[in-house]
Amino acid sequence: MLDLNRVINQACSNRLILEKYAEALADGRRAERLAEAECRLCHYSRAHVGGQTITTWSCGLCGVTSRHGSTAVPCLCVTCARLRHLCRLCGSDLDDKSRRKL
Numbered sequence: 464m465l466d467l468n469r470v471i472n473q474a475c476s477n478r479l480i481l482e483k484y485a486e487a488l489a490d491g492r493r494a495e496r497l498a499e500a501e502c503r504l505c506h507y508s509r510a511h512v513g514g515q516t517i518t519t520w521s522c523g524l525c526g527v528t529s530r531h532g533s534t535a536v537p538c539l540c541v542t543c544a545r546l547r548h549l550c551r552l553c554g555s556d557l558d559d560k561s562r563r564k565l
């Protein structure tokens with residue numbers, strides 16, 4: 464059932480999401496973001512929030528296994544992400560460029 468509280472809460476939630484997108488587009492913390500090897504969407508939205516538990520995962524490129532404090536495990540280890548200029552969380556290009564090769 465839709466009521467005024469739900470409309471107000473959804474509008475508030477939408478504003479917060481739009482503010483995160485605007486922040487991602489502006490990329491005001493680019494140096495920090497690149498140092499962490501995270502794409503704009505991952506860095507500013509913190510989209511990779513998962514359940515809190517220790518999860519073992521392996522890098523999608525080199526296969527090294529590691530442990531992570533969430534079920535939303537990274538895609539790549541930081542070393543591979545930095546070497547390939549890819550987001551360690553989702554694997555996207557750090558500058559959102561379309562690539563012809565990995």
Ligand SMILES: [Zn+2]
Binds near residue numbers: 522526527542
């Ligand atoms: Zn790796």
Ligand SMILES: [Zn+2]
Binds near residue numbers: 501504505552554
């Ligand atoms: Zn990402």
